[in-house]
Amino acid sequence: MKSRHFTLVDHMVMAMLAASGIAIKVVVVPLAQMVTGPLLIPGGVVAGGFYMLFLVLASAITGKRGAALMVSLLQAVLVTITGTLGSHGAASLFTYSMSGLAVEIWLLISGHRGCCALCCFGAGLVANVAGSVAVNLAIFRLPAVPLLLSLSAAALSGGLGGLVAHLAARGLHKSGILRPWGGF
Numbered sequence: 001m002k003s004r005h006f007t008l009v010d011h012m013v014m015a016m017l018a019a020s021g022i023a024i025k026v027v028v029v030p031l032a033q034m035v036t037g038p039l040l041i042p043g044g045v046v047a048g049g050f051y052m053l054f055l056v057l058a059s060a061i062t063g064k065r066g067a068a069l070m071v072s073l074l075q076a077v078l079v080t081i082t083g084t085l086g087s088h089g090a091a092s093l094f095t096y097s098m099s100g101l102a103v104e105i106w107l108l109i110s111g112h113r114g115c116c117a118l119c120c121f122g123a124g125l126v127a128n129v130a131g132s133v134a135v136n137l138a139i140f141r142l143p144a145v146p147l148l149l150s151l152s153a154a155a156l157s158g159g160l161g162g163l164v165a166h167l168a169a170r171g172l173h174k175s176g177i178l179r180p181w182g183g184f
Helices: 008-039 044-064 067-082 091-110 117-140 144-175
Strands: none
Touching: 008 044, 008 067, 008 144, 044 067, 044 091, 044 117, 044 144, 067 091, 091 117, 117 144
16 A cells, blocks of 8 residues: 655655656746737736646655645745746745645545546646636736636646646556656
């Protein structure tokens, strides 16, 4: 029976995923803002699908509850301390952690662990929507129509990011680099 506790390898994978999510955000958000800016939609709602996939990937690789939340908390601390792009100061602790919490709630309710395309799609969707809602509450306070448009874009890009995470985890498992649900 597989342990429910995180191993050293799990911690290392989660740390790498958290750092990768922050690194990709610095590149992807400015590109997304060129498209979403004229529509009064924050760029992060579209770009979120690219960096929320790291939360879903953490769950898919480890197969353990709490992996997505751990990655989001690591990202929140990294962004707050370093002041990287997308940092909203101390509000980042709230906005980043909501995405990880949403993934954990989704996986708990669905009874999945990042094991299939459907649960990964749903996990990415709820992660990006929760993050977008949190940023809107803490920072933007968008009017109703742009907010609904933002949340729709967040749902689509988050779900697609979740599918990419599923494909990446499946590729790692098929290649033999990782056994299904963690371990080398």
